[in-house]
Amino acid sequence: MAQQIPHALAGGRYELVEMIGAGGMGQVWRGFDAVLDREVAIKLIRKDVIAGPEQIADFHHRFQREARVTARIRHHGIPQVYDALLDPSGGDVYLVMELVTGVPLRRFIDPSRPLPLSWVTAVVAQICTSLSHAHAIPVVHRDLKPENVMVGADGGIKLLDFGIAALLETGVTRITSSGQPLGTSHYMPPEQVKGGKIAPYSDLYALGCLTHELLSGGYVFQATNDFERMQKHVDEAPPPLRSLRNDVPAEIEDLVLRLLAKDPDARPESAFDVYEELLPFLPQPGTNAEMVQPTAGSGGLTRMPDPTLLFRRPNAPQRPTSVVEPTTGIAPLTPGLPTAPGSVPDPLAEELRLGETQALKLAEAGRIEQAAQVLDGLIRRATTILNAGSFVVAELRRSRAGYLMLGEDYGRALPELVELADRYGRRRGSEDDFVRGCLMAAAECLAALGRTSEALVVFREVLDVLAAESDVSDDAVEVRLIIGVLLITEGSTDEALQALDSLSDDLEIIAPDSAVLEEVRAHGARLRATGHGG
Template sequence: MKPGVKINQRYELQCRAGKGGMGVVWKAWDLTLARPVAVKVYAPTDDYQPADILARFRLEAQSTAHLSHAGLPAIYDVGEDGRSGNYFLVMEFVEGLTLREYLKKNWPFDVSVAVAIAGQFASALAMAHDVPVVHRDLKPENIMLSNDGFLKVMDFGIASVLRPDVPRPESTREEWGTAGYKAPEHIERGAKEPSSDVYAMGCILYEMLAGRGVFSEQPVTETTAEEGKETLYLLQQRHMKERPRPVRELRPAVPQWLDDLTLRLLEKDPGDRPATAREVFGLLAPHLPAPGDRLTGAPPPDCRWPFVHPGAPPVPKQTPDTSWVRPAPSVERGLNARSRADFRKAAEHARSVAAAGRTQEAERVLAEAVAEAGRRFGPVDRSLVVDLRIEHAEMLVGMGRTAEGTAAYRQLLDELTRTSRRGDQLVRKVADRWNELRNS
């Protein structure tokens, strides 16, 4: 697979976003609905043959498609690509950081941030445990923090559905899970129960609070090197036999209740831990951020936002990454336009796209036409460019982006004023609209 390949003639791959389970995850563009998506492509390898892939692919799709929770990615589509023969799973695209990236970049952060992340994590996983679905590979790499502060639990590719009517395909060539996050019973006998996920939650919470793994001396801010088999074996032995050092010995600012809860999640005997993520959430709930709390001490994305401002609109994007997004055909035509008629056609196309309800796409089309027409004919060309700039500013206002629309009018007014005579009707028209917007 490579960028530009179209999966099922609908999803155009843009760039690799990661790896999970037995597939490679790509950022892609849905050509039908004109939106970004994540596409996991499953392909046979030396370790996994088509039968393994198909069974695991079906399990991931079935185990997550019916789970409806803000902390779990939505499943949009599944199928087999007719050209390559690879299976694919199309999911909601989450723009943000993995928890691993967040830890490396931002630790230490306020303890309340770790509590909020754990609360969202437990809430999402509780939905899965109610099915019951056990994730079996929880780790910071499989947790996404979206730019608006919501957490997503990713990669159910090796999950187990604990229902008698659901088959449980297994591969004998690889031991599931990740060293450093496996519960003792998982290491010893391959057990797959919700309490094993609870242990992994304890490992992740310990890392967020202490700034290092449960039995690791390496800070979370450093890049984790590839571990040898002997080191991994010793690490697993410590998880099976040693009691972790209390978090407060490493970070005294951690409150006693949180230290006690973290150690309880890491108990060796599953019966001594909370049975499910729902029980963990109940223990965290009294300590979660509440509406009206002041948010300080955390770099973005701030996972306390959904608790402090429930029901509020998402945090506005500052500098959205659109470099990988496939341009609409009209944008491509605008870039290659030679005449004013070409740019008018691009604007007409933008209006039709907006009328169909695809306002984000329409705004991109018109913005591109404005920029290119300004370069070709000048920023205050009155036979074309000024009209395009006014239309674009009005589109921004209509989308609720009034501040951007007002700024666009102000820039146009400044440029027109420098090049026009006193009393120019067009300048007066633009000035009146700018004053109207800034005073509204």
């Protein structure tokens, strides 16, 4: 369960929303950049890693230097560093970074289900690419392990915590309570165990340990404690992979054994060279995916995203949003929470009221994304106390979609609103205010996404409902104007001119001095100027 705190700020700009991780370094928080209205990861370095109050200034100096060096890494496989915050009075140190979503590689390592060879080579090749960019600076990771490798939804690999181990392994920080070097014993190179110089070749050794583990499903060296394992890194030869898994090519086994060489000079020269040796085993562009897709070993997660996709479809465009049926709309015209009196318990009603007030203030300050996330929390809370089918939850979802639309995030709003309009349209009919609002918003999203024909179908459906009462109401006039403009966009200029002229005739009677009439006339005049109409 993520730990939440009440809106603490780092540096007066970054809001700490919830703690999403903790370790020897400190805590990792999901946060928000109040200026740019985007999610960030905020790493809070523990105060007790600093040796003493008298060394805070020196620690801050080294922290800022390491952060600046790490920020120079420019590669999509390494989260970007945005900011480094220092609090000399309290000793707090924050690193603000790109927030990475995905699943740690550790979750997919299982001795009973070794990963397919092409998947392993795709993961390791991506790691090599990221390491090559870091090592060119040079920045050494120092703690490469599956927990620091994140698998994204597209199969892309991100390396986490670059520079953190270097920061903590300084003369002014505590090493460990036992005097052991920082790092993870399962992946620690011999030179690090012995207190020697750490360099890019040290990351290559850890990469060898990781590759061995991905292919075999277990650690390179088995031991009862860290000390015994570290001694094996120094003294014991690793087991050849083909003795553990007979389908591993001899070339891959040889590469891994060289990565695990005790002498750094006997390892491959660089991550680039490792990548080159992996090339023959990577899937080629245009080939199909492996049929066997690994699942996570714990936590009830579904299938591992395919890491070969980046090689099979390099630099592929993002798949367009799937086509939406015209009769299924999406959500909110304006943010709001019109909840019927007595429809929720009083404590929840008050919680929802306060939450929406907070979201509204955030939106007014231009922090639309964060406002939408506040609604996310309200939806989860209301779903827990009521149920997912409650109309209160539906109104919250509609409101959240409204904030997304205010932030011009139409692609995210559309699926939510489609489901709402479809569900409640079947129950209440398209003439219901909630359903009509969803359909109207759906059409707006479709139009904004360039799906003009689909938007026209939905707007016409909305107009049919509105016209049953009046085709010159404010809403009906707005929809008629939008339909005319979309017809122009679609190239149906004659039909557009007919729709605009009809609307102009009506407005000349009911609102001869309105700004809308002027706009309708302007569209008609522009069409006629291009040779259409009389």
